[in-house]
Amino acid sequence: MHDRKxxxxxxxxxxxxxxxxxxxxxxxxRRLAALEMGGPEAIKRQHANGRLTVxxxxxxxxxxxxxxxxxxxxxxxxxxxxNKLVRVTPAPYVAGMARVNGRPVAIGGEDFTVRGGxxxxxxxxxxxxxxxxxxxxxxxxxPLVNLIDGAGGTVTSAKKRGYVAFPGVHGFERxxxxxxxxxVVSAVLGTAAGGPAGRxxxxxxxxxxxxxxxxxxxxxxxxxxxxxxxxxKEELGGASVAVDKxxxxxxAVDTEDEAFEQxxxxxSFMPQNVxxxxxxxxxxxxxxxxxxxxxxxxxxxxxxxYSMHDLIDLVxxxxxxxxIQPTNGKSVITSLARLDGRPVGVIxxxxxxxxxxxxxxxxxxxxxxxxxxxxxxxxxxxxxDVPGFMVGLKAEQEATLREGMRAxxxxxxxxxxxxTVVIRKCYGMAGMATCxxxxxxxxxxxxxxxxxxxxxxxxxxxxxxxxxxxADDPKAREKELEAELRxxxxxxxxxxxxxxxxIIDPSETRPILCEFIALAESxxxxxxxxxxxxxxxx
Amino acid sequence: MTITNVxxxxxxxxxxxxxxxxxxxxxxxxxxxxxSMKMEIPVEAxxxxxxxxxxxxxxxxxxxxxxxxxIES
Numbered sequence: 328m329h330d331r332k333x334x335x336x337x338x339x340x341x342x343x344x345x346x347x348x349x350x351x352x353x354x355x356x357r358r359l360a361a362l363e364m365g366g367p368e369a370i371k372r373q374h375a376n377g378r379l380t381v382x383x384x385x386x387x388x389x390x391x392x393x394x395x396x397x398x399x400x401x402x403x404x405x406x407x408x409x410n411k412l413v414r415v416t417p418a419p420y421v422a423g424m425a426r427v428n429g430r431p432v433a434i435g436g437e438d439f440t441v442r443g444g445x446x447x448x449x450x451x452x453x454x455x456x457x458x459x460x461x462x463x464x465x466x467x468x469x470p471l472v473n474l475i476d477g478a479g480g481t482v483t484s485a486k487k488r489g490y491v492a493f494p495g496v497h498g499f500e501r502x503x504x505x506x507x508x509x510x511v512v513s514a515v516l517g518t519a520a521g522g523p524a525g526r527x528x529x530x531x532x533x534x535x536x537x538x539x540x541x542x543x544x545x546x547x548x549x550x551x552x553x554x555x556x557x558x559x560k561e562e563l564g565g566a567s568v569a570v571d572k573x574x575x576x577x578x579a580v581d582t583e584d585e586a587f588e589q590x591x592x593x594x595s596f597m598p599q600n601v602x603x604x605x606x607x608x609x610x611x612x613x614x615x616x617x618x619x620x621x622x623x624x625x626x627x628x629x630x631x632x633y634s635m636h637d638l639i640d641l642v643x644x645x646x647x648x649x650x651i652q653p654t655n656g657k658s659v660i661t662s663l664a665r666l667d668g669r670p671v672g673v674i675x676x677x678x679x680x681x682x683x684x685x686x687x688x689x690x691x692x693x694x695x696x697x698x699x700x701x702x703x704x705x706x707x708x709x710x711x712d713v714p715g716f717m718v719g720l721k722a723e724q725e726a727t728l729r730e731g732m733r734a735x736x737x738x739x740x741x742x743x744x745x746x747t748v749v750i751r752k753c754y755g756m757a758g759m760a761t762c763x764x765x766x767x768x769x770x771x772x773x774x775x776x777x778x779x780x781x782x783x784x785x786x787x788x789x790x791x792x793x794x795x796x797x798a799d800d801p802k803a804r805e806k807e808l809e810a811e812l813r814x815x816x817x818x819x820x821x822x823x824x825x826x827x828x829x830i831i832d833p834s835e836t837r838p839i840l841c842e843f844i845a846l847a848e849s850x851x852x853x854x855x856x857x858x859x860x861x862x863x864x865x
Numbered sequence: 866m867t868i869t870n871v872x873x874x875x876x877x878x879x880x881x882x883x884x885x886x887x888x889x890x891x892x893x894x895x896x897x898x899x900x901s902m903k904m905e906i907p908v909e910a911x912x913x914x915x916x917x918x919x920x921x922x923x924x925x926x927x928x929x930x931x932x933x934x935x936i937e938s
Contacts, residue, residue: 630905657874681875682902714902719876721929784903 353412360415361399365440373440377539378517379583381421381436384474388587389434393426397463398453419444419477420453422460424469427594430606433467435460436474439517444477456526461501468600470510472590475527476517478546502529507702507857510597514586515540515576518560531699532593532651533576534586537566542576574655574688592649596663596670597703601857604848605705610668612644614841621833625751625775632678635660638710638750639673642837648673651699656692658683658717663705667841669848672700674761675710678751685757686717690730693760694737702858704851706844707745709762714782715755732865734760740861742854744768744847748836749776749818749827769843771829773836776818783812869912870932877901879925879933888916896934899927914938 364370364380373380379387385394401418419442422435435454437444452458454473464471485491505511506529513530519542527533527542535542543564550556550563562568566579580586598605618641624633639648643664650662658680662673674693676683685693700707716722716731738760747762749772758778762770780786787808788795798804821827831839880900890896890910899906917937921927 628905630900630903632904632906678904679906682904684902717902721876782903 356412357400357415361402361417361421364417364438365442369440378439378476380440381438381474381476384436384516384583384587385421385423385425385434387584388427388472388474388590389432390426390429394423394434395425396421396423398422398459401453417441418453420455420458422453422458424463424467427470427472427591430594430599431467431469432472432594433460433464433469434472434474436516437477437523439476444517444523456499456502456522461505464505464509464511465501468509468602470512470594470597470599471505472594473511473513473526473530475513475515475519475523477523478518478520499525499529502526505529506531507601509600510594510703512590512593514583514590515542516583516586518542518546518564520544520546527576531597531702532578532590534578534580534589535566535570535576536583536586537579537581539583541565542569570652571654574652574691577652577655579654589649593663596649596665596705601702601704602855604851604855605670605703607670608665608668610644610665612667614667615838617834617838618642618836619834621836624833625773629751632682634679635675635677635683635710635712635750639664639675642710642840643671643673644668651696652692656686656688656690658686659689659693661692661696666708666837666844669844670705671840671844672696672705672707673710674707676713676761678712681717682714683712683752684714684717685727685731685734685760686722687725687727687730690727690734690760693734694730697734697737697741701741701743704743704855706743706847706851707741708840708844709745709747711747711749711753711758711761712751713754713757713761714752715757729865731757731760736865738763742858744843744850746840746843747771748831748840749773749778751775751777752782753778755779755781769829770827771831771839772818772822772827773833774818774830775833776827776830777816778818778821779816783809783816787812867938868917869914869936869938871896871908871911871934871936873899873908873927873929873931873933875899875901875906876929877906877927879921879923879927880905881923882919882921884916886916886919890914890916890936897921908933910936912936912938 364382370380403416405413407413419438420435421438425432425434454460461471511530513527513533515527515535517540519527524542541560541564547558547560547563550558569575570579578589580589596605621641624638626633639662643666647665648662650660652661658677660675660677664671664673674696716727735756741763745763745768747770753761762768787805791808795801795805818827818830822830877899880898882897884896891913892910894910895907896910897908899908914936916934918935921933927933
């Protein structure tokens with residue numbers, strides 16, 4: 328692969344004065360071979376496909392000069408008949424420790440220019456599942472960044488080995504363990520199938536690039552062989568399927584540089600591990616900033632939606648919002664953000680999509696986000712406007728009830744402080760997934776808040792069916808009953824009963840949240856460490 | 866000349882249509898309002914152009930991803 332020849336004579340090694348310089352020469356030679364990756368032709372092909380090489384990716388993502396590479400010399404050497412090194416093909420994986428935003432990380436990525444980034448036989452794996460770099464993240468308790476660009480195992484390895492490996496030897500045990508210990512971020516930067524695709528999923532945050540990356544359990548040739556269908560890899564596993572439709576990967580971006588920016592952004596909210604608190608940054612946005620605009624943001628007409636994204640922006644520290652899964656499960660918004668510089672997880676229903684009703688995809692999204700924040704001691708802020716679970720045949724076919732109840736189950740086990748702010752609707756079981764009721768965590772409401780088992784409109788028709796049907800004017804009777812019941816639905820009546828802790832002027836939302844989140848610190852500090860796992864998820 | 870399909874993001878029904886075929890539309894203009902989960906969901910023009918075809922009428926049921934109208938630009 329490389330034409331570079333080792334100039335000095337290896338046979339001199341160990342013979343007095345020249346030995347050290349010869350050894351240095353060999354080290355230099357082998358290091359250069361590593362830097363050349365798969366050679367100029369392979370690099371040109373990688374660029375022509377709109378992708379960077381793994382070394383370019385490291386350079387753009389990491390703090391300058393921060394990479395301490397590990398396993399640089401891993402690869403396959405070729406030797407002549409005198410055992411003299413002729414050339415080296417580097418391992419198709421580059422790894423090391425480095426810094427992101429000044430904080431240490433473990434990082435690894437397949438080198439697609441060397442045999443398509445497939446796994447290679449060595450005494451010790453550099454990366455991939457069970458690889459050295461995962462162990463490094465585990466033992467040093469630092470975040471792991473996977474830059475994924477490979478299709479995993481190849482059937483040729485069986486030929487080399489003489490037998491077929493059993494699934495799970497070199498398995499995902501460490502990858503699974505890491506999910507409860509340190510932040511794991513995966514960027515899919517090429518076509519990922521098999522092991523590397525699985526590893527991308529076993530992360531806290533994953534990202535891919537529209538147009539140049541795809542991910543699937545199995546690629547087009549396998550689909551053709553198994554189902555007789557022709558399908559292009561972009562159609563099968565491009566971002567429109569994997570991110571927008573399926574939520575297999577969390578976020579999609581247009582360029583690799585944007586992917587690196589999102590990785591830095593995500594890590595900026597995370598502690599180094601579950602034994603630490605998330606980092607607090609200086610904040611120049613005043614804690615007592617009262618936004619008058621919030622008083623009019625909810626339309627008077629209950630049937631009109633409004634921008635929950637604008638509402639979030641007005642409340643949290645300016646410019647601090649980092650949305651996870653913006654294009655999937657859109658009836659709920661999940662964003663990392665800051666209040667007075669302290670990381671928080673914002674979960675807000677989006678009235679523009681299904682009126683904020685929870686469907687299967689938004690339940691999945693909310694569950695992942697709650698678990699993420701709970702694991703890394705990031706307090707949760709719920710901004711609630713949820714009419715209930717999504718209804719209809721499609722919703723039932725997607726097991727909305729079961730997925731929704733899983734959200735309730737996970738919410739019920741949260742240990743991080745949560746604060747629930749009811750903006751408008753908070754109904755039924757979906758409403759229960761918006762707070763941790765077992766605790767003393769605050770439930771506060773805007774004056775526009777309304778709640779109950781189910782909204783008055785649908786509920787009246789069901790509960791008073793006979794009364795309505797036997798009336799002279801059934802429509803008028805229904806309206807009359809609705810008006811009567813709505814009087815009880817005033818949030819102030821619930822506040823009288825101290826069943827909601829406070830009703831606030833919407834403009835005070837930021838100051839109140841900032842105070843609560845600052846107060847939460849002692850409690851967060853008292854609960855550091857890994858989270859236990861309880862029971863069987865429904 | 867390009868034809869842009871405007872599809873429904875939600876399941877629901879057409880409540881009212883705010884424009885007629887041949888009207889000039891600007892990105893963000895409300896073409897029609899759907900009703901879904903007891904909410905009024907505006908359907909906004911994704912591009913500038915002319916409303917070329919209306920494929921649905923008030924009170925008609927619509928599915929997610931169903932094309933509601935087309936814009937010529």
